[in-house]
Amino acid sequence: MDQKALVCIGCPLGCRLEVTLENSEVLRVTGQSCRKGKTYAIKECTNPTRILTTTVEVENGFLEVASIKTEKDIPKDKLFDCIKELKKVRLTAPIHIGDIVVANIADTGVNIIATTNCEALDT
């Protein structure tokens, strides 16, 4: 059996949760003041995910770098794999919000999309 400490992010109360795990299955959650805490603990212990936001370099654009994000949340342990792949990416302006800049990043099945517009320097 494993014990894991978490802080619930469901509301500003920030309850300190104690999770009891066996073979990565959640047996018990204590410390929450409402039901949301348990749901959060189970998600965080079995399948934690995050949205990744970062920037990539741009060529021939009015911006040096363009901001991007994963279209959906991705497994938390894939964040640095994505960052590593994105370090190799160079975009060419023009870029528009919502453009897919990398498909299926780090085999997550999730696309990377642009979150800014960037005009080209010469067209």
Place this chain on the structure above:
Amino acid sequence: MQEYDLVVIGGGPAGLAAAVAAKEQGIENILILEREAKLGGILNQCIHNGFGLHVFKEELTGPEYAYRFINMIEDKFIRYKTETMVIDLSKDKLITAVNKTDGIFTIQAKAVILAMGCRERPRGALNIPGARCSGIFTAGTAQKFVNIEGMMPGKSIVILGSGDIGLIMARRMTLEGAHVKAVVELMPYSAGLTRNIVQCLDDYDIPLKLNHTVTNIVGKDRLEGVYIAPVDENRNPIPNEEEYIPCDTLLLSVGLLPENELSKKATVKLSPLTGGAEVDEGRETNVDGIFACGNVLHVHDLVDHVTEESYIAGNAAARYLKGLQKQSKKIEVKAKDGARYVVPKFISPENIETDLELSFRVRDIYKDHYVSVYFDETRVAHQKKKILTPGEMQTVKVTAEMLNAHTHCNEISIQVEKE
């Protein structure tokens, strides 16, 4: 000299929303003045997500949120001038501005909306002793370097202050390959959102040192390290408990100050509690026809609240221009006991048609307390809250019925009560 019905100073989310609202109320002759090359304000550098849950019902990044409003400005043919800095404003609403194409020029406005945002507290405001070396930045400046210019200010980092911008930057610099060694917070709690503590610090095992401060800075040309120490109940560093942390960069995230240099020139009365103007329910200042909204009025944690407040200011400016604002008795609104400040400071019941939201912040962390509204001595609202924290702006509703039932009231107050 150019003439406009409404001039909005600052093209961040506050200015853009105020202009959109005024235009929707039929004001045609509007001009937005923005000193940066792009509209959108601070949002352009806030590339993380978490914006827009209230206004757009989805989670957007800062630039995406900004573009929603920039598109509205374009669609409504609202005029704007970028790379244009306003350098003077008189109480008669004469604006002096400067840019490369027009040089120095003046504009006469019938109404003005102040939307200049805020700036970060610099090192000077903190009095940290030690070397004057390079490598010390405010968190927002670092954010601009990384997210706009694509440059990293350093490799090993200590962050002083645990406001949201500092937390966001701890994660950002970590993702970019820097080693964030600690976030140091003077208070026993963080000023930032729990979500940011978990997702920006805990996710990357970055230690948060509560009840600590930076006591000395070491370095010749470039920062080499900082000393930190725990503090006692009076927030004074405890001697002999100092710890040295080598680092090449110190980021400061120690608070924001409304940017009110122009407001002062126009004789706008400022509140010592918020650093912003004292306004009525339409966000009009003491100067006739000058309104304020967004971070220039009081520091907001969520851009959605900025947008909502700016709609109010834009609508009120439109009513003012159409001559619909009634000059009537103003009731003062006060923050008492656990409440630190409240906006607006004045209410004219005759100008109120629907319910009114008061925004306020509390002094300390309160668990299981009540937020009460008093009209003179009579308590008219009493709401239990599981938790109230200084980092989170609160709102409480005053209804038209409450105002109608207490027309002779002299003072409205907000209080945080045990029972």
